[in-house]
Amino acid sequence: MxxxxxxxxxxxxxxxxxxxxxxxxxxxxxxxxxxxxxxxxxxxxxxxxxxxxxxxxxxxxxxxxxxxxxxxxxxxxxxxxxxxxxxxxxxxxxxxxxxxxxxxxxxxxxxxxxxxxxxxxxxxxSTDMLENLIKLFELYSKFNIINKEISSCNKCDCVKASADLYNNFLDECYAGDDNDFCDELENFKQTYENYMKTSTCPETIPKILPPIKRHNIGATVSIPFAIILVISFFLFILYKFTPFGLRVSSLLKRKKKMYNDLEQDKNEFVFTSKKPDVNSENKKYSLSYHSVE
Structure with a gap:
């Protein structure tokens, strides 16, 4: 059933x-x-x-x-x-x-x-619903011709035509956001494959149609987040409890000390360059007086 x-x-x-x-x-x-x-x-x-x-x-x-x-x-x-x-x-x-x-x-x-x-x-x-409805009617109508005594195509040709339509609509299912449209394609897939179990059509006619691949949005978001957590935890363990972590820590401390020393030298240089030259200032106002006799 x-x-x-x-x-x-x-x-x-x-x-x-x-x-x-x-x-x-x-x-x-x-x-x-x-x-x-x-x-x-x-x-x-x-x-x-x-x-x-x-x-x-x-x-x-x-x-x-x-x-x-x-x-x-x-x-x-x-x-x-x-x-x-x-x-x-x-x-x-x-x-x-x-x-x-x-x-x-x-x-x-x-x-x-x-x-x-x-x-x-x-x-x-809606117009989108109606467009998809007409596509599904076309799909089932083409397939259901196999049950009619008089039809526009022989049974196996109609089956092949319906399989081709299914594959075309499958792409539209993935491109859109109509879950009912995708679900109805799954219903057709079951109907088609059930018929093909007893079909005498040649091997060129597919007996199984491609499945509908659902995209789990929750999984899509959570997987990268989980990867980030695992990498962060691994780096923490590596840094905290391994020789590699100690070497990294030592290197960071040396770089920090070098940076601090450089900043200190820079500050001292700036301070020295800004000290007023008292003698130089006095020279500006030093005048020579010569007595005139």
């Missing part, structure tokens, strides 16, 4: 649940028409699809509300962002546009059902 870490990105590996929810919770014949989406137009969507996408988003949010489980709603909101991203016009795809459109659908839902607010489930929403 795989031990999956709980992260804000867990939906990436269980997106089929939410995909089915959003796919099945609408009808093309208009029998579930959401009047609050009348004339809805967004610059991020194709005009002829804007109303339909709005309706599906509002119905999906209503299904999340009906479920009631907080974690289910949290993950469901993240899946909605991913779904919106797939429907946005290609040249308008950006995290900030996705979040703006997501918020528009939340407002439409509040018009549809004013008694429920989703704001409590949006505390961890």
């Amino acid at each position: 795989l031990s999956t870490k709980k992260t804000i990105y867990n939906v990436a590996n269980s997106f089929e649940t939410y995909k089915n929810e959003i796919d099945n919770n609408h009808s093309e014949d208009g029998s579930r028409f959401i009047h609050d989406c009348d004339n809805f137009i967004s610059p991020y969507l194709h005009k002829d699809r804007s109303v339909i996408i709005c309706e599906r988003a509002v119905l999906y949010l209503n299904a999340l509300k009906a479920n009631g489980a907080s974690d289910y709603i949290d993950q469901g909101c993240r899946y909605l962002c991913f779904w919106i991203n797939n429907n946005v016009i290609d040249n308008k795809k950006s995290p900030i546009n996705i979040i703006n459109l997501f918020n528009e659908f939340l407002r439409k839902f509040e018009e549809y059902d004013g008694d429920y607010k989703f704001k409590d489930h949006l505390k961890q929403f």
